[in-house]
Structures are given as C-alpha cells and as structure tokens.
Amino acid sequence: MANNLTGIGDHRDAIEKGARLGYLARAAVFIVIGYFAFKTAYTSGETLSQKEAIGEIVGSPMGSVMLVLLVVALPCFSIWRFVQAVFDADGYGTDAKGIFTRIGRFVSGLTYLFLAIYAGSILFGVSTGGGEGGSQILNRWATVFGPWFTIPAGLVMLGVAGAQFKKAYSGDFLRFLSLPPAQARWMTAVCRFGIAARGLVFAAIAVLFFTGASRWDIAHPPGLEDALSEIGSWPYGWILLSATGAGLVAFGIYALILSRYGHIRSPDLDPSEALKTIMS
Template identity: 40%
Template sequence: MTRTIDSLTPEDGKDWLKSAARAGYAARGLVFLIVGYFSFRAAFASGEAMDTKDAIEVIAGSGFGVVLLVVMVLALAAFAVWRLIQVVMDVDRHGTGAKGLFVRAGLLISAFSYGGLALYATTLLLGSASDGGGGGKSGVIAYAYEQGYGVWVTYLIAAGMAAAAIAHVVKAAKAGFEKYMAIPEDRRWLLKPVCQFGLTARALTFVVLAGLLATGAAGYSSGDTPGLDAALQEIAGWSFGWLFLSLTGLGLIAFGVYSIAEAIYRRITIPNVPDVG
C-alpha cells in the first residue's frame, strides 16, 4: 500500500537518520581498513603509509570508483551530521559536566574531520582535487599561520590529539563502547578484543601525531602540518619500526572492524524534536 506524505510519522525521519548514521560508521570502517592494510604492507615491502585522503583516492581508483565515491560522499557527510547530532542533542547522555563537554568537543572535532573528508571525496568526484590534497584542517591551520597565531592553534590541536589518545585508551581498557552497542553474546568474545585492539592502535597514532605537531609547531609556515601518514612513517622509523608499524597497521584494520561493528550493532537513539510549526 502506497503511503502519502501526510501519513508519514516522525519515526520515519528517525529511521532515515539512523540508517544514515550506520552508513557513516561503515564508511569510516572502510577507510581505516584500507589505511590499515597499506600500513601493514608498508612494514614488510617498499611503499609508504597512507592517510584517510589516500584511502579515498584508492576507492576513487577502483573499478567502480565513481559509484563508490558517490556512496562515500553521502555516507561520510551523513556521519558528520550524525556527529553534530550527538554533540547538540547529547544522544549518548554525556551531560554538561567537564567530562561530558570534553567528550562532546571531541565529537565536534570528529564532525569537522569527516565533513572535510566528505568534501575531499567530492572534489575527487568532480575532478577538482589538487595534487596536494588541501582539506579543511590544513586550510584552517594555513590561515591561522598567515594571521600570526598558527603556532598556538597547532599546540591546541596537538593537545586535542593527546586527549583523544587518552580517551581511546580508557575506552579500550574499560570496553566502554559496549554500553552503546548490542553485540550478540556469541560474537562478543571475538569482537570485544578486536575493538579494544583497534582503539589502542588509533590511540598510538594520536600520540605520535600530537608529538609531531607539538615539536614542529614553530616550523610550520604554511599550514603543512603532518597527518596520519606522517605519524605512521614516524613509527616506521623507530627501532624495530617494521614491527610497530605492522602491529599498528593490524590495529587500524581492527579499528575499521570496530567501526563496521558500530554500523551494525550500535544503539542509535534520535531524540524527539519539538514541533515549532
């Protein structure tokens, strides 16, 4: 039976938002599966580690590149919107205390990050991406350096990265993600340690990136601050770097699995929006 517009309920809108959020988690998972795979491969063979933009370029160059890019643009944009909903509506009930505001600030940064990635995928789709990539974060930082306060912005971002690392480690150690997910008991024994490993690996990249940002802040004159690929290359340069890089690559693959698990099992609650019409 065909439903008219008048017959649609608010729940229909919620279902659409929930589906969009799940698509966003899946898109994030795909990106990190690619980044993790190439990082692991780089540990044992010639090649360079990748960042999230490089992963989008890999998707663009695949056999169904245009179709996949369209899907990625929509899914990443939906994920960015979902992050904003999490911040504004506090759907996970983090509250307005110091800890809650800290978590919501991190979600806001995530919203801008994945929104920028969706924008970058759009430029690839339209054939207008530059060789250097660009991106929202670099543009903001470049502007800050031009205005004379870029060093402090870079220090602030480095502090945010360090805080995010701590949050990821705590979430991994306490398996805090479980209260937001309905993982079937017969799969929990496998998914729980995989998710914990993925979160820990992601934390490591945040720590390294924070260090790179903090130590080099005074030297960035054009906003050319390091990204995830630089953090992975730094890890490769350590003693036994191949081992650390391979483990980090596997960990980022695990983080991709964690994101896909969120797409499937996360409890997504959309609050009622008051009718102001």
C-alpha cells in the first residue's frame, strides 16, 4: 500500500513539473508573437503564426538551447492539456459548459502536440512536409463542406471569444492562482489584459469565418496570424494591433505566472489505473 501511494505521489509530482515547464514554453511562444504583432503595428513587417514564433525563438542567440527546451516543454504542456480534458483535473464537471471547456482543453493539447512535432522536426532535421494526397482530399471535401464548416466554426470562435472576455472581466482565472499579496494587484491586471487580448484574437478569427466563407475551408482555416492581420485592417487597426500585440505579451506573462503560482491539480490516479479507465 505504501509503495502504491509513493508511486501516485511521484506520478502527480511529475505531472505538476511537466505542466509548469509546459506553461513556460507557451509563454515563450506568445511573448514572441505579441512582440512581433506590436512591432508590425508601427512597421511594414508581418505578423507571426505559432510555427513562425518558434522559428524566431530558434534564431535567437540562445536558439539551440531554447529549441531543446521547446521540444521537451511543448509535449509536457500538450500532455497536461489532455489530462485536464480527459480526467477533468480542473473540476469543470460534466455539464454543457464543463464539457465545452474540456473539449477546448483537448483541442489545445492537439495544437501544442503539433507544435512540439514541428519543433522536433527542426531539432532533428526532419521535414514536416508530406505528400499531396492528404491535402488533395481535404481540398476536395472542403469545396463541398466549406459553407457548412465556416459558419459553425465562426460561432464556436465567437463563443470562445466571449468566454475569454468574461474570464478577464470576472477574474474567474484567479481561482487557479495563489498570487503573492505584494504583487497580486499588478499581476491580476496583466492577466486580465492578456486574456482579453486573446479574446479579441478569437473574435477576429470569428469575423474571418463569417466574412470569408469562400476563402476559408476545412483545408485552410484561419489562424492566429490571419487574425492579427485582420485586426490590423480594421479602422484604427494599428492602434488595435499594437494593443493586441502588447496584450499577447501580457498573455505570455500570464502563462509565466501560471507556471510559478498556478494550481496544478493532478488527478489522483495511478498511471496503470488511468490507462484502464481510458481503455474501458
């Protein structure tokens, strides 16, 4: 019995350390994206996708070290997202709102898994480009399902944007943090700003889906880079883009704060029992 409890404790400790490392990787990606979005508002440069942000990190003076850290940390964050989704580590429950949130966690896990694979391909010199078969299939089906895909996807993105704005306004995120009293005020303000900026990005993606049904389809859905470009095209877009860029840097700082002060609620499951739960 004692050995079993020790194993569970080791398992929970490993998940917590992995999650905190993963939040650091997430912070690095968003800080780079936010910086370049802010810079783009005042220059003729271009906004970055998450993959391009990894490229910028790799090109930094400490690029090789950072790449190794990303290859280790991004899968950790992906696994943590899957733990949150499958085992409800954050206690969202099984009502409609809880299921929606957990699905979002799962999709986020897939996104960071793909980023981890991309970073790993750079580290090990493996091409991520494949044959044309898969893309041809997607393009063929996208012409059929395009309009049926874009409108529901836009509604989902709009819902996510609303959830982010609500989260920033209500301060619901604070229940996952134990902030030091002396720094709690400014940390909370930075977190609110970062979450709201991310909400604006999701709103821009929703606009792209609603207004570009002929351009966006299953094969080529709009992403973060497209959303930032869209924000820059709005009236007074340079102001909105610079604010959004600063906000995404703030979101990166929010990830840093989560890494240090976040509550990592690892489920009380032995790995073998967890595997049995998934397979049953």
